[in-house]
Amino acid sequence: MTTGLHLIRIVGGGEFSCGEDESVLLAMERCGSSDIGVGCRGGGCGICRVKVVEGGYKTGKMSAAKVSESDREAGYALACRLYPAADLLIEV
Template sequence: MTGLYQIRVVGGGEFTCGGDERVLLAMERCGAGDIGVGCRGGGCGICRVKVVEGDYRTGKMSAAKVSDSDLQAGYALACRLFPAGNLVIAVE
């Protein structure tokens, strides 16, 4: 794992996530349940979150679930969200 970062969910719990690990899978690995789980493939939108604080990168996501303007506003699908530092996220 590249780096180990703290992920805090606004109004929820906290868990750790490696820099090369998807936030949704890290949440499941740690036994947390704050983010909805759907297809895990970037298409259904159930795990949509807003990154409130922190640096990150994303993988390929459905443009129907996260538009370019959504991306600019900090929205992402947790199944395609990789932390580059500690994150604070809000669940939709």
């Protein structure tokens, strides 16, 4: 894989590629997959909540009502605000 492009694998689901500057949710939609629920795409509704099992990532602004600080520490994030820094394994 080229630099900045990472493999996203979903436990019990599919896999797709995602650039570091693209959210996991948008990459999933671009690749024609539907493993993650799609809602507002803005970090507020919580429909696309996932748990990162393996891999490095950064997140954008998310609703604290949907992903608390303790949730973040446990690896939870909203896929619409999840950006890979490495290959990821996620649970939906």
